[in-house]
Amino acid sequence: MTPARPYHHGNLRQAVLERATAVVRERGASELSLRELAAAVGVTHAAPRRYFPDRQQLLDALAVEGFALLGARLREAVDASPDPSTRVRSIAGAYLEFAISEANLAELMFAHTHGAGGDAVGEGAAAAFAPLVRVFQGDLPPGSTPQRVALIFLATLQGLAGLVNCGVVAVDEVGGLIDEAVARFPQGRGEP
Amino acid sequence: MTPARPYHHGNLRQAVLERATAVVRERGASELSLRELAAAVGVTHAAPRRYFPDRQQLLDALAVEGFALLGARLREAVDASPDPSTRVRSIAGAYLEFAISEANLAELMFAHTHGAGGDAVGEGAAAAFAPLVRVFQGDLPPGSTPQRVALIFLATLQGLAGLVNCGVVAVDEVGGLIDEAVARFPQGRGEP
DNA sequence: AGACTATCTAGTCAACGGATACATCGTGGG
DNA sequence: CCCACGATGTATCCGTTGACTAGATAGTCT
Numbered sequence: 036m037t038p039a040r041p042y043h044h045g046n047l048r049q050a051v052l053e054r055a056t057a058v059v060r061e062r063g064a065s066e067l068s069l070r071e072l073a074a075a076v077g078v079t080h081a082a083p084r085r086y087f088p089d090r091q092q093l094l095d096a097l098a099v100e101g102f103a104l105l106g107a108r109l110r111e112a113v114d115a116s117p118d119p120s121t122r123v124r125s126i127a128g129a130y131l132e133f134a135i136s137e138a139n140l141a142e143l144m145f146a147h148t149h150g151a152g153g154d155a156v157g158e159g160a161a162a163a164f165a166p167l168v169r170v171f172q173g174d175l176p177p178g179s180t181p182q183r184v185a186l187i188f189l190a191t192l193q194g195l196a197g198l199v200n201c202g203v204v205a206v207d208e209v210g211g212l213i214d215e216a217v218a219r220f221p222q223g224r225g226e227p
Numbered sequence: 228m229t230p231a232r233p234y235h236h237g238n239l240r241q242a243v244l245e246r247a248t249a250v251v252r253e254r255g256a257s258e259l260s261l262r263e264l265a266a267a268v269g270v271t272h273a274a275p276r277r278y279f280p281d282r283q284q285l286l287d288a289l290a291v292e293g294f295a296l297l298g299a300r301l302r303e304a305v306d307a308s309p310d311p312s313t314r315v316r317s318i319a320g321a322y323l324e325f326a327i328s329e330a331n332l333a334e335l336m337f338a339h340t341h342g343a344g345g346d347a348v349g350e351g352a353a354a355a356f357a358p359l360v361r362v363f364q365g366d367l368p369p370g371s372t373p374q375r376v377a378l379i380f381l382a383t384l385q386g387l388a389g390l391v392n393c394g395v396v397a398v399d400e401v402g403g404l405i406d407e408a409v410a411r412f413p414q415g416r417g418e419p
Numbered sequence: 420a421g422a423c424t425a426t427c428t429a430g431t432c433a434a435c436g437g438a439t440a441c442a443t444c445g446t447g448g449g
Numbered sequence: 450c451c452c453a454c455g456a457t458g459t460a461t462c463c464g465t466t467g468a469c470t471a472g473a474t475a476g477t478c479t
Contacts, residue, residue, distance in 0.1 A: 043456090078459085081437085138339050144393075190384075198382055201337045212375060
């Protein structure tokens with residue numbers, strides 16, 4: 036006899052979100068099935084709809100979580116590199132470590148189709164990238180701003196990750212390519 | 228009475244491919260329905276299966292076509308810029324023009340999940356990027372190779388496109404950011 | 420002419436996302 | 450104390466989709 040699971044789950048939203056994150060990481064967003072998700076958590080397939088009215092809103096929520104995770108990793112990398120001369124390389128390494136090991140999640144985060152609540156995703160992304168801008172404050176060539184340099188640096192990292200994940204670049208070339216990339220950016224001298 | 232359409236389509240593979248490309252460009256790969264596709268072309272839903280045994284193989288074929296298109300655009304940009312000093316900027320502009328105006332197609336091309344025949348996609352990508360490597364032949368800092376520089380340059384462009392397409396960067400900032408990016412790469416002096 | 424092969428049709432299946440009506444729970448006002 | 454009400458989850462139904470299979474059709478080659 037089944038252990039008479041309670042009618043109300045008690046923490047459905049969180050449970051669904053966690054399970055969904057796991058599935059996306061393992062099998063990719065396109066393989067995410069709302070019904071399978073509900074079954075895995077132990078509710079009917081219509082129950083999660085209370086919290087995620089449709090599939091896209093769930094994916095958006097996952098993207099937001101992903102950006103929070105990425106932001107944390109970047110902050111860790113900054114904090115772990117007190118020496119400004121190694122800080123840029125450290126961040127770059129952390130970014131690619133994340134984007135490659137969590138390729139499915141990264142692909143979801145940077146998907147260009149977010150639902151009506153896509154603003155939340157954009158805000159999450161901006162927050163995650165904030166640590167990057169600080170790093171490039173300092174001596175810059177005239178005409179450049181920390182924001183712009185950070186954005187191009189970010190683009191380079193993200194693009195490199197994309198090339199790795201789609202198979203154009205082999206994983207064992209990444210280290211050297213990060214060096215090649217980092218060499219093109221100023222090694223800021225830390226907090227002003 | 229219906230005009231007695233012939234039993235054999237005569238050019239099914241090509242017709243399906245073209246219609247599929249149109250759908251992907253307009254609505255994105257996730258909205259691509261094999262059945263709708265077959266209906267639009269005027270055959271039964273199982274007919275295209277002869278050429279694309281499953282959905283993934285069709286997507287891969289579309290990605291290959293996309294890379295062919297991108298390669299052509301890049302070659303055009305190179306040929307249209309006889310002056311080596313403007314060549315890099317020209318290519319960068321062409322790349323972003325393609326990646327932004329064909330965002331859905333680009334997302335499909337750089338999706339990290341390609342089927343068993345993903346090799347074809349990789350080869351197509353490599354061929355598309357070939358013009359880039361040639362541009363960076365010339366004076367390079369020691370330790371750099373044209374391949375590596377071209378790859379980082381490519382990554383920067385692709386990353387920038389991704390950031391635009393996912394909403395982190397506004398379209399009207401792209402021009403300035405391209406300049407910021409291009410400034411970090413040597414303006415090769417043309418064919419050696 | 421007759422077999423052979425490529426191509427397409429027709430019918431079936433399980434799974435999915437979405438929608439709706441109903442059951443269950445717990446909580447706060449009378 | 451209890452009961453009405455909102456919140457949460459269940460039970461069903463629907464149309465669509467990708468995938469599979471058996472069989473019809475049409476060129477082709479001998």
